[in-house]
Amino acid sequence: MKDKEITIKDIALKAEVSTGTVDRVLHKRGRVAPSVEKRVLKILKEMEYEPNIIARALSSKKEYKIAVLIPDDAYDNYWFAPKAGIKKSLKELKRFGLTVKFHFFDPYQVHSFVEKANEVNNELPDGIILSPIFHRETLPFVQNWKKAEVPFVLFNTEISDFEPLSYIGQDSYLSGFLAGKLINYGQCDPCTILIAHFDEETSNAAHLEKKEQGFRNYFTQNNLSQKYELIRADIETQNASLTVKQLDEVFETNPNIKAVFVTTSKAFEIAAYLNQKHIADVKIIGYDLLPKNIHYLKNNTINFLINQNPKGQGFWSLQLLADKLIFKKEVPLLKYLPLDIVTKENLNYFVGEEIEG
Known part of the structure; x- marks a missing residue:
């Protein structure tokens, strides 16, 4: 176990370079002589340097706009839970400059989905969360988002052909x-x-x-x-x-x-x-x-x-987008949630449960 947290200054002192040089190596920006870069990378590995990603994200002034494209729970009560999960996740993440805008559509009207999906296109968000309940109508929007390199997360409905950043839900x-x-x-x-x-x-x-x-x-x-x-x-x-x-x-x-x-x-x-x-x-x-x-x-x-833990599906959808956009982490392609079998006898263990997975 390391006695203390290793800083960029520690790396710079050992490599006999400036902290600016170490920063350029870490973030792959600016020019650094190949021999110097190799030396800095070697020392980073030897000293087990771990960047303080949370502190960096907090100090950043960048804002991240997330669009959420889901059915309106006024038409189907099921969709209240994923909306609540997204809002719960947002409480933890908004301090990092993340904002969410919901685009609710009528799940029984295809034209309503298309209208709201076009709204998302016009807003140019940094990331998108959606449940693609209309397969055919979702496809052209997905193709546009991929061309624009906008990461999107699917939940509830898994369609691997869409190649999302991740899918959260059940098998x-x-x-x-x-x-x-x-x-x-x-x-x-x-x-x-x-x-x-x-x-x-x-x-x-x-x-x-x-x-x-x-x-x-x-x-x-x-x-x-x-x-x-x-x-x-x-x-x-x-x-x-x-x-x-x-x-x-x-x-x-x-x-x-x-x-x-x-x-x-x-x-x-x-x-x-x-x-x-x-x-x-x-x-x-x-x-x-x-x-x-x-x-x-x-x-x-x-x-x-x-x-199906719909609240957890919403919660993890936003968490994984934040991992990608803010914390620069690798995100799993699939996050399957457990297949919980609920009966009259064990119901109380699931009602009002905390989000897990």
Whole structure:
């Protein structure tokens, strides 16, 4: 362990050069004779010099503008948590000159996303955070950001083809695979299993396709295809009467449904429907600790919730951008958060939890 912190002055004294020369070597700016640079680098390594990045960032007058492009939680309560996570991270980072501007769009209207994405383009931010729920429409914006060398972080929806600075969230495929395992446990008799997608154009939502693929592959890989019939339904919730009509058709056509996998945060829609229709003995697996989901988890209508930690997704999105822009650190391409299985019995350990990962 070093007895004291090594400074630039210590390096300069040992290398018999000025502190300005050491600074130029460290930051690769200005002209330094090759032999001098080699000597300084050797001494830096020998003395295990570690720059005080935090102090440097605090003393810098540079400002960093971050644009956040996410759905408005007024339309879907799920998006309140990542917004809160970003704000929590900002409290720690604003002293380094970092500012955040939110651009909220209607998650059910593509034109709303495009409008807000154009706003981001016009602002020329230093970094961008987004959840690319509209795959096709996001692609041209991503291409522009890459050309402009603006780093962007994806959360919630992983699309590796976009080549972001980093992705924060869960492995969608594995979360679907896990849901399949949870449904199979305790299910002795052959039955029909419903895969329910709510309010999403799945062909344009890569994460939902991956969840369904992982779910289906669990049954295929475990030779359960003969035991279970897997069916899929795309349900709309913007019109309550239409939602009920669609679910009526699914359950009347498939009377042997004994389990439902909801690929979004809207497991409560299935739970409310089953309660309304007095349909019992149907296992429900869904995502996220929304108040409505928690209600039905507590009364045993929902069996399991897979916690995606949306607050943590938002928190780490801003943290990783700050690591890149302010602290000049290497940022991981992927930051997968745990696949937490939440039940009625362990719910209290997750509600109001601190951000982890």
